[in-house]
Amino acid sequence: MRKVPAIIGVYSDPDIMMEAADGARKKGWKNLDAYVPYPLHGLDKALGLKSSWVPWVTLVMGLTGASLGFTLEYWVHVINWPLNIGGKPLNSWPAFIPIVFESGVLIGGISTFVAMWAACKLPNKAPVIHDERFTDDKFGLVIPLDGVVPADAEAYLKASGAEEVKHV
Amino acid sequence: MSAPATEQFLSRDIRLGHVTKDIVAPTERMPSIAWWIAFLTASGMVGIGVVVIYILLTRGQGIFGLSHPYGWAFDITNFVFWIGIGHAGTLISAILFLLRQKWRTAINRSAEAMTIFAVMTAGIFPLLHTGRQWVAYWLVPLPNDRLLWVNFRSPLLWDVFAVSTYFTISLLFWYTGLVPDFATMRDKAKNFLRKKIYGALSLGWTGSMRDWNHYEKAYLLFAGMSTALVLSVHTVVSYDFATSIIPGWHTTIFPPYFVAGAIFSGFAMVVTLLVFMRKAFSLEHYITIRHLELMNKIILLTGMLVGYAYLTEFFIAWYSENPFERYVFMNRLTGPFSWAFYIMFFCNVAVPQVFWFKKMRTSIPIMFVISILVNIGMWFERFNIIVSSLHRDFLPTNWDNFSPTIYDFGWTIGAFGLFLTLFLLFVRVFPTVSIAEIKHSLPKPADTSKEGTHA
Numbered sequence: 188m189r190k191v192p193a194i195i196g197v198y199s200d201p202d203i204m205m206e207a208a209d210g211a212r213k214k215g216w217k218n219l220d221a222y223v224p225y226p227l228h229g230l231d232k233a234l235g236l237k238s239s240w241v242p243w244v245t246l247v248m249g250l251t252g253a254s255l256g257f258t259l260e261y262w263v264h265v266i267n268w269p270l271n272i273g274g275k276p277l278n279s280w281p282a283f284i285p286i287v288f289e290s291g292v293l294i295g296g297i298s299t300f301v302a303m304w305a306a307c308k309l310p311n312k313a314p315v316i317h318d319e320r321f322t323d324d325k326f327g328l329v330i331p332l333d334g335v336v337p338a339d340a341e342a343y344l345k346a347s348g349a350e351e352v353k354h355v
Numbered sequence: 356m357s358a359p360a361t362e363q364f365l366s367r368d369i370r371l372g373h374v375t376k377d378i379v380a381p382t383e384r385m386p387s388i389a390w391w392i393a394f395l396t397a398s399g400m401v402g403i404g405v406v407v408i409y410i411l412l413t414r415g416q417g418i419f420g421l422s423h424p425y426g427w428a429f430d431i432t433n434f435v436f437w438i439g440i441g442h443a444g445t446l447i448s449a450i451l452f453l454l455r456q457k458w459r460t461a462i463n464r465s466a467e468a469m470t471i472f473a474v475m476t477a478g479i480f481p482l483l484h485t486g487r488q489w490v491a492y493w494l495v496p497l498p499n500d501r502l503l504w505v506n507f508r509s510p511l512l513w514d515v516f517a518v519s520t521y522f523t524i525s526l527l528f529w530y531t532g533l534v535p536d537f538a539t540m541r542d543k544a545k546n547f548l549r550k551k552i553y554g555a556l557s558l559g560w561t562g563s564m565r566d567w568n569h570y571e572k573a574y575l576l577f578a579g580m581s582t583a584l585v586l587s588v589h590t591v592v593s594y595d596f597a598t599s600i601i602p603g604w605h606t607t608i609f610p611p612y613f614v615a616g617a618i619f620s621g622f623a624m625v626v627t628l629l630v631f632m633r634k635a636f637s638l639e640h641y642i643t644i645r646h647l648e649l650m651n652k653i654i655l656l657t658g659m660l661v662g663y664a665y666l667t668e669f670f671i672a673w674y675s676e677n678p679f680e681r682y683v684f685m686n687r688l689t690g691p692f693s694w695a696f697y698i699m700f701f702c703n704v705a706v707p708q709v710f711w712f713k714k715m716r717t718s719i720p721i722m723f724v725i726s727i728l729v730n731i732g733m734w735f736e737r738f739n740i741i742v743s744s745l746h747r748d749f750l751p752t753n754w755d756n757f758s759p760t761i762y763d764f765g766w767t768i769g770a771f772g773l774f775l776t777l778f779l780l781f782v783r784v785f786p787t788v789s790i791a792e793i794k795h796s797l798p799k800p801a802d803t804s805k806e807g808t809h810a
Contacts, residue, residue: 222562245576263496286516289520300531312559314560322541323542
């Protein structure tokens, strides 16, 4: 998506940009994006973004981590090195719970971290920074020019309240 | 602040561009004389700690005041104290996030930094306390030629897992929060090296909403996991005591009592450090008196929770009809370490009551003094639990009085030095307030026509 030439409208007011994004989506323009200094609530819907898949990784890896924790404990204390302590059961699962919990959180957490950056395609050694103000106080609405007439997009952005329009 | 609305923390005059400039500014100028004095003092304290550790490694555990029956004293007191300090950061970053308490955005970054540094400081103590530090890796379940495994049923091993998980997840959570701010710093940097370093730290973050979409979900998940960790870590630490059969330790109240105490001491430490930080870096508009006041309210609440726990312990000791249990608690009130008990009770239960008064909650000198007293009180709480329970055990022939050596004091000082050194370095090079998050919680400007004049 980023290789396609695009046109960016620069806004100062997040609400105006949000309306512009909403309008652009309704026009049927695809692969919209925005550069924002902080996440705007509702912008994901305005741009037509799907819900993130990262939570599925957390769920699956968290459960995997917990199961691995329990498997290790069971294997060590019941199979590999059973110790009879006062006739207590070898599979004393209540005493295994804290480590099941911790290994679930640990593996779930590390996987979430890795999955999130993978989803963002980061780390990126040479990020394309269109405008240094987008991490400061400006909001940029990106309209990729595949199938969109550049003049239309430019006119739309200007009409919607963009202060500047950039071709990238 | 003009016309403050009831729920307004930040001034309407603050614009997005101001936030970036104000928060990045301290990292762009040369450190002040005051910073150098603080840094040199703190690293001098680290030096003392390093000397003690060197002597410990060359001469052994005997340099400390430890003996029978008190195998634990300053080391584990310091461990529990520092782990506790970390809890405020996690509470602020995770639980307050899930509860949508927007005021947390002003303080979460620095409090999370304290979590990381406190856990690092805490970790030193059990590792060195193991005695044979060169085989400390035996704590981890690794396949080995001794054909032995760790005991997964032992609370001491749960502790290894709990603390290492806590540290890892807190660090990932903290770093995740920092990435967009590093990108802001990279884009603001004029200096080549500065641009490169913050650029690398920012992983190439551009602020694309497609990235924010994943980022926000992951952040929420981290908050959820950290919430579970706030409640679990000190619970597991308390199991070290509660699952033993020592009177004074063997009680079911320990997990909630430890968690409340951890949050109590952690908030006190946050107040202690923020009072200085906001002044030194002119962040008074971001970390306002109202933020500090809310933290003081939490200190008041958790102070009463620990007070309630102290009284419950006494009641249960009496109610148990167990002579050993009763003796331990009588010994706390009247024995050779009763002074530690009274310091603890005064600092943790009596002193925070001052915060019932708004005037006191909003006075910087008062809250500073109280936060220091709470920290002292909480250190003595752990000392009290550990030493006063151990020094007189079941058989009077075993009884002995613990007396610390200079080495005990030395590495305690070293720990404070390490924590402060790391914190002082943090405030110089990292954004001390979460830039992206505070922009998010900024109130709408009263007059939008001025917006953009400072781009």
